[in-house]
Amino acid sequence: MPAQPISKENTSGKSADIAISVRNLRVRYGTREILHGVNFEVPAGETLVIMGGSGCGKSTLLRTLVGLEHPSEGEIWIQGKNFAGMSGTQRDDLRKKMGMSFQSGALFGSMTVGENVALPLREHTPLDESTIDIVVRLKLDQVGLSGFENYMPAQLSGGMKKRAAIARALAMDPEILFFDEPSAGLDPIIAAGLDELILKLKKAFRITIVVVTHELASAFLIADRMILLDKGVVAAKGTPEELRQNTGPRVRQFLDRVPEPEMAAEIDYLQMLTGENPPQRR
Amino acid sequence: MNISTRQFENAAIVDVTGDITLYNTPEVRKTLLDLLKEKRVKRVIVNLEKVKYIDSAGVASLVEGLKLSRDLKSGFALYGLSKTTREVLELTRLLKVFEVYDNEEEALSAIPGGAGGAK
Numbered sequence: 246m247p248a249q250p251i252s253k254e255n256t257s258g259k260s261a262d263i264a265i266s267v268r269n270l271r272v273r274y275g276t277r278e279i280l281h282g283v284n285f286e287v288p289a290g291e292t293l294v295i296m297g298g299s300g301c302g303k304s305t306l307l308r309t310l311v312g313l314e315h316p317s318e319g320e321i322w323i324q325g326k327n328f329a330g331m332s333g334t335q336r337d338d339l340r341k342k343m344g345m346s347f348q349s350g351a352l353f354g355s356m357t358v359g360e361n362v363a364l365p366l367r368e369h370t371p372l373d374e375s376t377i378d379i380v381v382r383l384k385l386d387q388v389g390l391s392g393f394e395n396y397m398p399a400q401l402s403g404g405m406k407k408r409a410a411i412a413r414a415l416a417m418d419p420e421i422l423f424f425d426e427p428s429a430g431l432d433p434i435i436a437a438g439l440d441e442l443i444l445k446l447k448k449a450f451r452i453t454i455v456v457v458t459h460e461l462a463s464a465f466l467i468a469d470r471m472i473l474l475d476k477g478v479v480a481a482k483g484t485p486e487e488l489r490q491n492t493g494p495r496v497r498q499f500l501d502r503v504p505e506p507e508m509a510a511e512i513d514y515l516q517m518l519t520g521e522n523p524p525q526r527r
Numbered sequence: 528m529n530i531s532t533r534q535f536e537n538a539a540i541v542d543v544t545g546d547i548t549l550y551n552t553p554e555v556r557k558t559l560l561d562l563l564k565e566k567r568v569k570r571v572i573v574n575l576e577k578v579k580y581i582d583s584a585g586v587a588s589l590v591e592g593l594k595l596s597r598d599l600k601s602g603f604a605l606y607g608l609s610k611t612t613r614e615v616l617e618l619t620r621l622l623k624v625f626e627v628y629d630n631e632e633e634a635l636s637a638i639p640g641g642a643g644g645a646k
């Protein structure tokens with residue numbers, strides 16, 4: 246069976262050297278629009294860090310990039326191909342090139358760690374069980390979990406669960422990896438270990454990586470580029486150095502950790518409390 | 528990917544052309560296991576000169592071949608690693624586990640089970 250490498254197709258200037266290109270992306274849940282026209286690019290092999298306040302739409306953006314939410318408008322180009330505009334099977338082929346570790350970790354609690362990592366291989370490849378077993382051990386070794394394949398997720402610490410989820414995201418040797426808050430809720434030493442793992446994956450496998458994180462130190466360590474999402478749009482983007490130099494008030498507020506001002510003035514508190522015409526935050 | 532076998536007196540060389548990936552490595556595995564288990568070849572040598580890229584599943588198939596050769600006390604060696612293949616084996620900490628040679632001549636003339644490239 247022939248391998249199916251992504252061809253270096255070049256359509257209207259969207260080169261395959263750009264792993265991800267997002268144009269005027271709008272996403273809504275029901276009638277409520279969360280992303281109001283987001284634009285950015287990630288060159289192949291680079292790490293993009295997405296920052297922004299809680300609820301601003303970071304996880305929504307990641308889920309849209311891997312095809313779990315559908316844009317109401319705009320384009321997503323993955324490796325030079327129009328991802329959002331593709332047919333089912335083409336999309337599935339491209340999705341096999343992507344791995345995602347979700348915010349909640351999301352290992353299947355009823356399966357061992359090894360079975361969790363094996364799952365994408367069992368579902369999407371013709372590999373023999375004996376080959377899968379070896380791939381599982383290789384991946385667990387890469388995240389520092391050698392020997393834990395027969396543990397149940399409940400028997401792992403928070404940091405180990407995250408790493409197991411990363412091993413699962415790595416199972417198919419993805420070219421693009423998405424991490425939603427990999428280090429949230431972990432102690433600083435384990436969080437630093439995850440940063441190192443991300444740096445290693447990037448350097449060794451030249452994987453394109455998109456990370457959502459609230460940890461500023463981590464963000465500045467791993468990022469080649471950063472974007473700051475605010476109220477559903479990209480408020481700032483650039484290299485870590487450019488963001489450090491950025492004097493925009495929202496950027497400074499976010500990076501210098503200035504607390505949010507009282508919101509009550511902006512919304513009708515009584516209306517909100519009585520459930521009458523709930524205000525739309527944008 | 529293409530795979531074919533050349534028989535020598537005491538060894539078989541498996542020539543692989545093209546990338547070894549998740550989707551085609553079962554064929555590589557089948558060839559290796561067949562040579563070792565069914566044909567009882569004393570020494571299996573995999574020619575990777577024409578393999579630009581091998582993914583983790585491809586590596587896993589080579590590991591299976593190596594394991595079986597050890598169980599059967601046969602030889603198992605690789606040669607002609609591309610830069611990328613070498614990197615993948617280094618990252619999986621397997622470069623030193625395999626017997627690795629630069630070319631066919633070295634691989635064939637090495638003493639089976641000897642120190643060879645696997646230092």
Ligand SMILES: Nc1ncnc2c1ncn2[C@@H]1O[C@H](COP(=O)(O)OP(=O)(O)OP(=O)(O)O)[C@@H](O)[C@H]1O
Nearest residue numbers: 274275279297298299300301302303304305306348
């Ligand atoms: N499945 C859903 N259905 C309806 N609304 C949703 C859904 N998922 C998220 N939302 C809403 O979309 C907004 C953005 O949520 P999202 O999870 O993308 O934020 P976030 O930036 O990841 O936040 P956090 O930093 O807290 O993880 C929130 O207001 C949330 O209530």
Ligand SMILES: [Mg+2]
Nearest residue numbers: 303304305348
């Ligand atoms: Mg989130």
